[in-house]
Amino acid sequence: MIKINLLPQELRKAKKSVNRIPYVPLAIMGGVLFLLLTLFFYSDYLHARSAYEDVHKEWLRLNPLMGQLKALEKKIEIEMKGEKEFLEKSVLNTESITQVLSWVSEFLPPKGWLTELLAERVGEGFRLTLKGVVLPSRTQTGIEQIEEYLQKLKKKFPAKATLMLTTFKQPASKGEGTAFSADFEWGLPSKP
Numbered sequence: 453m454i455k456i457n458l459l460p461q462e463l464r465k466a467k468k469s470v471n472r473i474p475y476v477p478l479a480i481m482g483g484v485l486f487l488l489l490t491l492f493f494y495s496d497y498l499h500a501r502s503a504y505e506d507v508h509k510e511w512l513r514l515n516p517l518m519g520q521l522k523a524l525e526k527k528i529e530i531e532m533k534g535e536k537e538f539l540e541k542s543v544l545n546t547e548s549i550t551q552v553l554s555w556v557s558e559f560l561p562p563k564g565w566l567t568e569l570l571a572e573r574v575g576e577g578f579r580l581t582l583k584g585v586v587l588p589s590r591t592q593t594g595i596e597q598i599e600e601y602l603q604k605l606k607k608k609f610p611a612k613a614t615l616m617l618t619t620f621k622q623p624a625s626k627g628e629g630t631a632f633s634a635d636f637e638w639g640l641p642s643k644p
Contacts, residue, residue, distance in 0.1 A: 527594040552580060552609075559604040561597040563587040567631075577639030585622055585629045594630030595619055602634055 457464055529536075549571055556569065564586035571580050586594040598606075598619060606615055617633040623629070 499554065552578075555605055555608045556580075557602075558580065559601050561586050561601055563589055564597060564601070574640055579640065581637040582634045582636075583632070584633050587629045598630060598632045598634075605622075606636070609636060610638045 492510060500598070552571060553569075559567070564584055566582060566584040568581070568583035571578075573579075586597045588594045589597065592600075598617075602617060606613055614637050616637075618633045620631050621629045
């Protein structure tokens with residue numbers, strides 16, 4: 453059966469819209485969410501403000517001491533400049549003697565020993581003299597072992613380190629081996 457509404461437009465009942473959006477509940481939810489976010493950020497602000505006030509009070513307490521510290525620092529820089537330069541150049545040198553000695557013993561060939569070791573600071577530079585003896589092994593001669601040993605040492609030293617090496621056959625009365633004398637130098641003033 454077909455229903456046709458023959459009434460004039462004014463007398464017809466209007467159809468209710470099915471897609472009605474609930475504006476009022478959405479507005480209430482938005483307001484509640486806004487209120488919660490406002491409370492959260494306000495409490496965070498109050499917490500940050502109290503932390504700032506604590507730090508500011510501490511700064512006000514320490515500020516006069518910082519001024520005194522800066523004054524002492526300037527005084528020491530001016531009055532003790534010579535002592536500072538001496539300490540930096542002589543005492544607080546970047547090459548640690550302990551580290552250098554550790555490298556010297558670490559890389560020593562298994563059938564080798566040192567007969568003399570001299571390490572000295574010369575101004576800002578460093579001089580290391582090594583004398584020793586190396587016995588030949590099954591795979592390498594004494595000279596090859598000495599060369600390998602000194603190259604490993606040189607890699608550990610600064611790039612400007614120079615090496616002077618002298619090798620010679622040890623007399624048979626003292627045993628069969630190759631004696632060597634090596635001088636490492638770096639950071640020394642130029643010789644005229």
